[in-house]
Amino acid sequence: MGNYFIPVNYLLKHILKTEVIPSPPISSKTIELGNKYSPDFVCTPFKFTLGTILEAIENGADTIIQAGGGCRYGYYHELQEQIISDLGHNILFINLVSQGKTDLKKLYHDMKQIDSDFNFLKGLYYLYITAKMVKYMDKIDHYIRSNLGFEEKEGSFTQLQKQMLEAFSKVNNPLSLYLKYLKYKKQFKKIKTNKPLKPLKVGIIGELYTIMEPFANYELEKELAKYNIEVKRYTNVHYLLFEKKKQAQKYVKYAKEYIKYKMGADAADxxxxxxYLCEKKYDGIIHIKSSFCTPEIGAMPIISKICRYYDVPLLNFSFDTNTSEVGIKTRIEAFYDMIEMRKKYEELLHRD
Amino acid sequence: MDKLKIGIPRALNYYHYKDLWINFFKALDCDIIISPPTNKAIIKDGLKYANDEMCLSLKIYLGHVSYLKDRCDYILIPRIDNYGLSDQTCTNFLSLFDIVNNIFNVKILNYNIDYCHGENEISAFINMGKVLHKKRWDSIKAYQFASVKANKECKKKVLNSFHKLKSDQTKVLLIGHSYNLHDAYLGQSIIYLLESLGIEVIMSDGFDPKMTNKLASSLSPSLYFKYSKEAIGTIDIVRNNIDGIIFLTAFPCGPDSLVNELVFRKITLPYLNLVIDDIDSLTGIETRIESFVDIIEQKKQLIN
Known part of the structure; x- marks a missing residue:
């Protein structure tokens, strides 16, 4: 998922003695593979992950570690296991979360099975570093997102980010990680940008996988950066792992005139x-999801109601495996034209 | 004072809890209006309000709510989250209340079931009684009365199903959510088709949910969708007595998309997968069902 394979690789490399095969970046071949063996109307992340697993097996993986979560996501592993064993592969599946809870004892046994020298405390230590790493990555990501597209020398942000991730994967204690983070933070702040005083601002909300995997949303954020739009996005791994439990109830309370209960997955958030974005007077909201994502479908009528009330433009995207890139570009272009014209019109009104 | 009129949409949860609800409100001395069986007009209404990616069952539900909106004081819309961690429901049930509340401008009678956060069925019903200005003790009595009645109905249903299993005709197990199986538009038309071909239809919700819930683990140990568990657990009970299985799914049902695929890969009986989207004519489905029936009947003859 995006750049997050780096901390995961880092964790596994340090706690297990085995060789870690990084999953290949998602390509059209991955999607084709996933599509071929998936049921018809399952949500798109299933197809993506299945394709990735199959590709990793081709590259020689024999153990696969899967996370789990709410809605349908927690049930992925069982079907994927079945599909893969029906295809004739003999693979050990390790599922981190089953039925909404993590069984630490079982996890420990699974880890022992892979590597008999597995040490629980060592595992915890590196887990802590990894969690910190994810946090720093997300913080930097946040800064990049609000400045991407405004830099004087094109591509300098992405280049520096690559360097940073490489440096991150070589640390071995929390302190050096923190120092590296500070160093790169300074460098990021040094990159010169020519940001206008009031740039167009767009908030991206939606289903977590599609939002975080750049291939799944056809690099929507980069596309927006080309139009000099500042992008705000909330969902990231750090939020999902550590903040969601605290924040979810707050979001429900905050939007209490619209919703009374949590609605599953990230819908209420x-x-x-x-x-929030509407009240902060953002110029537009883009809601993205994979097709057939049930929680988001339930949220859609409510989101469009809010946007109508605050008079904020809303663009809905539903990504599937065969959506063509061109159609998306056209829609973004039209959306951009519209919000830009609105902004100019409003400025004119205020001048008089 | 006039009696309160409570509207119950004949869709989704209605088929799971109808005996409980109807008896509860009768005991509390309220009038009940139940929307008519699904028809073309209701579906059309539902499509108008629904989002195009919602599942067909939810679209139908919105149609029923729209039928009731001017005809009663309250519309009963529960939010059923879970009966424990391993008995969760589809997220549509979680957001049902909020969806309806935002689309329609109606008074909603609502209760919340969330065992993980300590909201169980009886406290939910007491809260509902409070909204209707009934005394706490009356609500408890009404709930107990209703649950006894509902249990009786359930037992009758189970006896009936076992009776059907003994017949000599070709038997087919129809697996699906009860709100699809009993819907006049989806399930009933298919059951009618099957019965006209001389098939005994056994429905997956005709057994004791507590029993089928546990049996589901033999097919899928980590499944945590309550209604899917109850549906596929039936296979274990009737496995040796039936000739074929038909899976009935409304497009695009979230849990079914994964669960059914898994079950297909594990069963040895002949099966037919029917996915129904907004249909105007049954001809295509008729052809498929006829050919499926031909196959299982030929197979039966070969074995005999």
């Missing part, structure tokens, strides 16, 4: 964020 997205409604809260949508209201």
């Amino acid at each position: 997205n409604i809260g964020r949508c209201k």
